[in-house]
Amino acid sequence: MWHRPRKPVLHYFTMDHTLLLSGIAKHISLEKEEEAYFVSLLHQKKVRKKQLLLEEGEINSKLNYVTEGCLRSYAVDKNGFEHVLQFAPPGWWIADMHSILTQKPARLNIDAIEDSEIIFMLKPDFDALLLRMPKFEHYFRILAQNALATYQYRQIDHLSLSAMERYANFCQLYPSLIRSLPQKQVASYIGVTPEFLSKMLNTMIIK
Amino acid sequence: MWHRPRKPVLHYFTMDHTLLLSGIAKHISLEKEEEAYFVSLLHQKKVRKKQLLLEEGEINSKLNYVTEGCLRSYAVDKNGFEHVLQFAPPGWWIADMHSILTQKPARLNIDAIEDSEIIFMLKPDFDALLLRMPKFEHYFRILAQNALATYQYRQIDHLSLSAMERYANFCQLYPSLIRSLPQKQVASYIGVTPEFLSKMLNTMIIK
DNA sequence: ACATTTTCTTAATCTGCATTAAGTTTTTCT
């Protein structure tokens, strides 16, 4: 039987920074050598589905940026139930901000919902980057402010909307996630049990 | 009847920037002329209890910093109930971040819980400040990141704790606010009705 | 000082969502 020859295996591989760099380029412009320095601080990693990147109790030392797949952050309550704080599809940063900033134990876990690829930066390198290249203060300020705006409105939604309204909201806000996520994860994000979400979706719909 | 002569009325008055400037000094150090420029962008205002500073639907054009009293931001749901997002005692910034950033109509209202004094900066001046004095990128990045960390954990608390636990949390986090706020406002912040909070506090306590 | 408004309390009733449990379908692993 004939086999088509495989592509040669590369033992070094090109890190895929294009997404991250183009995201950064929307806010600041970098000289070639600035970019090179920045890139030198990055690490790459492939993670398998369900693999933990951060566990509650650890100190969060990495800023994770997703290039492929999807991560999530979540906390586990005293009854063992998981509550999703954030999903991170490609193009998103994800971390336990409180732990990163204060270097205290994290309350959040971070894991992969599907096989994924990430780029990450270590906290000391992050601090060094900001000292050496103050331009990045701007980029990360914008990032933090946008995230802050999002959390403000999400909190309001949580205080003032019903489960059904929160679900509709989620669908509108993250149409691509709705298609790719298990219902269970969506339920956890909007703050209901999987059983209730299932019932809600199957009794509300006019057949 | 004898009257003690009043202090002469000053028609200019010293703005009280000390709180704000010392807060800034914790993160960046300013030359005298830098400080002077920054101060030149600030405005001062006294607000009476219940006075609205931002109304839902308006575009939020001011970054407000509280020097005395207490402000709050809140949204009103379709049944007319208020939901408090944030309290701002002295030393805190308060704004509808989404509206400030995108210059779209705000979902939040901001008003004074008691007679207060604020310092505010206009959005165009804020943008100009950051362009002219990039140091401030650092200050506002730190601010935004801290706020973000706080909202992340608050969201988790909301997803995973009972009303009683959220109340206990609030007491621990903001002991001075608990003493000065009407119970009603606290109820709205933790996401329960005033009736339920009252019942909770008066039946849980062993007499 | 008194009238008005706002806040707090108590209690009865109601409901949105949780819990439990068991069965079914889909996905994942070997």
Added chain:
DNA sequence: AGAAAAACTTAATGCAGATTAAGAAAATGT
């Protein structure tokens, strides 16, 4: 392909917290 695990569904029962209502206490305005 077949077994195991994970995700989804359905239904009965339970409960934390909402709603409604009405009175008491406290704060506020004039």
